[in-house]
Amino acid sequence: MRKTLTAALTGLATILAAQSALAERVNVGLLLPFSGVYASLGNEIEAGFRLGLEHFSDDLGVEINIIREDTEVNPANGLARARKLVMQDGADVLVGIVSSGVLGAIRDFVHGAQVPLIVANAGNDEATGERCSPYITRLSFSNGQVNRPMGRWMAEQGVRRVYTLGADYAAGRQMVGGFTEAFVEAGGEIVGQGWTPFQQTQDFGPYLAQARASGAEALFVFYAGGEAISFVNQYDSFGMAEVMPLYGSGFLTSQLYVNAQGESANGVITSLHYVPTADNPENTAFVEAFQASIGRLPSEYGVQGYDSARALVEAIRTGATDRESLANALRQVSFEGPRGALSIDPATNNVIQPIFVYETVSGENGAMTQKVLATLPAEADPANGCVMPAPVTN
Amino acid sequence: MFRHTPLRYAALIILFSGALFTAFTAGYFGMEILTEILILAILVLALDLVAGFGGMVSLAHGALMGLGAYAFVALATKAGLDPWVAASAAVAITAGTGWVIGAICARSHGIYFIMATLAFGQMGYSYFFEQSFFGGDDGMVGPRRFDLGFIGINLNDSRSFALFCLAILGVIYLVAMAILRSGLGRSLTGVTHNEKRMRALGLNVWRVKADVFGLSGAMAGIAGVLAAQHIMFISPKMLHWTVSGEALVVVILGGLGTLVGPLVGAVAFVVMKHELSHVTTYWHLIVGLVLIAVVMSRANGIFGFIEARFRPKTDRMIQSIQTRDDAKEIAKDA
């Protein structure tokens, strides 16, 4: 029955694709959360995406038409909206997806309907692992990719005994898991792990006290959004910095929250695929433009949207305007962006990018800023059971 | 006893023909919305049965629906059962769970009842959120739709599926009506109006409540099975208390304790949500204002408002006295 469905979708996809190929116009379905807990991320990705189109799509000769849909961070709703974008609005390519749950929900649909999807955030390892698809290209990051290098780096710095804390959901487990795996491999020891109920934990006091009692040398954590702010503020208020330095996945001290954390975030060392202070000309231009149009510094979410737009434009420049050719071209984009040299791993369709290890420090006039401690070389994720045909090279 | 006035029949006919008309004229997304409305309608019918007629305001119905969806998907994909068998088992499971929840909560009233059902619902949510066997917070893929090939219907076609849901909704409506007209339904009405008196008359009150809650749970389970087949993906979000809260809003918005009203509410709510979310990301604000306005009009929801307009004056006065008494009684229970 699955087959008949796929066949039906394929048939429909071909018809719609044929129609849209006639007009020199690419319909982009922008599928992001504009309400709910991740609304700020959705807005930032959209801002970056529009800025990217503005910068790179001059003299493209193809009109790019954006249709926005709100996932409300709800997998079922995200899938319904993805179907609407494809079946009704004739989207040639989908861009967006913040939460891994939504990505998991729409994966089979976009794969079956053969619609290219540019993932601009969701990092679940399976999406470019065992559930990978030639139609899904990820321009953001994978959960393991961001944290594995940090495990090795910390071990190299001589940190031996670490306690970990994380939000108890799939992404949290993968982020901390990626770190743990690499850290133990490099000779480190995990002395204990705590998991806090996701989006139900307001007070991290009990968990911090446990971490402290563990006698570990350092603390590695993953938190994002409101939880990241609460956690860093509470970590600081307990005076933990004196006994147990804080390391983490870079989302903890994202540019998006670091102003709310203020001095509490001073000295926290984290790893991420982007920092606003990255020293390269593309980034300088991007940061300037983003500040001019939005009025604040961009975060990793902004750059993910920006690079997604650039990848789309580069794919269109190869002459691709229908679904099949766009999907194929997207798998082969590579460019120097604000994050450094980006390329797509043909084996998994995940982005290959350098990882920054950075310390959050207080900068001029009280604002917090990022001091890059190391730029770890880009490496491809292991295939994790991903099997798919290689892209057709032009 | 529950009876249908001519107005209710008229509303049912309009709703039914509206659904049929949409099913044969709408484009792709219109069909999706129609199906969404039909499945929500089943859920709110189940909720109206307990909340509107039994005074048992439940915040566990979203969880019961989700449980039905999870049980169906797990049995159909992990255990490899035939979809019909899996669906029947899933409905039996939600009926049983509903019965147990109803039995345990039967002694509580008002806000305490709401909170007790909330506790059970959230336990279910947390369970499925954390169980990696059921995909954790990432959810599960792969439920198949029913195979109606033997009568020449392919449910993978979205129109066929919408009509299938409409048929199921129709059957459930008739079942709900039959329940309300049966001895059980009359006992339930008696319990809602005066629990002490019914107890003094020798009625096994908790049993009545548990039975009705179990039947309602079965209906919620059916909604869950259909939702899983419609979306072809399930996640713990379905079990979250906000889903139950939204269903409750739909019931009250449409008209509590009228069976027809919640159907009207489901149509109004889903259409309003989809139309507004295109205009503004702040559509909750407008929905909230509409809710407040509807309640401030002092009618029993949208349908109650319509009924009040069409009813002779004397009848209206009796009704308003009755609602006031009912309200007092419920407040007293709380």
Add this chain to the structure above:
Amino acid sequence: MTPDLSFWTMQTLNALQLSMLLFLLSVGLTVIFGLMHFVNLAHGALYALGAYFAATLASHAGFWVALLLAPLGVAVVGMALYGGLIQRMRKSGPMAQVLVTFGLIFVLLDLTRIFWGDLALAITPPAILAGRVDILGVGYPAYRLFIIALGLGIFAALALILSRTQIGAMIRAGVDNDDMAACMGINVERLFFIVFCVGCGLAGLAGAVAAPLLSVTPGMGLEILIPTLIVIVIGGLGSLKGAIAGSLIYGFVQTFGAVLLPGVASILIYALLAAVLLLKPVGLFPAKG
């Protein structure tokens, strides 16, 4: 890992701190219910509003001004709500009230998003409360001790007002039987108004106090709503004693559950709620027997 005495001291203080924050929130809600027989689901939204008011005020006039004015601001909002909505809903039955306050959640949530945006805000606690205080050999954050002290202070003040003053007696009479209280010449409507506004003010105070500890996000009101409802239902509706008992139970179960039974931490409090309602269908200390 060998937790010692200082570990348990710290966890006890954590539990107390959480309890006091919840107490500030739940006491207003429960007394409003006891008196007016309806659950103001928008109570959490008012808490969020308090936090936002405080965040804005703190950035202009400092923490202490914010702590004082934010609750007043929320109380004013409460007044407007009472005059515009609640008073007219008094006779409409509990279902209608639930729906109106549910609608208010939607409205207030989006209004905070419109005025303050989706990005999280935060407040730095004042310098005097920024450090740590040594208690039984444990360096405990001064700000958390301040929350504990504030909660206990409010509890003592409310207990005193309810048991010793005339208005307290009137409130107790109203909770007991509002029709009878009205017959005895108590201006019940005015009583409702005062209690409602004070309850809203306390919710605003809780928001302002929580802001430096947590982060200020549009969703914070919805997040805290369920814990608050659990507190007042476990404690029993309408009574001060219930609110404090429920808060302490919630705070200690959450904190020590996280430490001792991490695997079931997220369902523990719901299981407890179900158990309490099974044994005592109206909570532990309801206002009316």
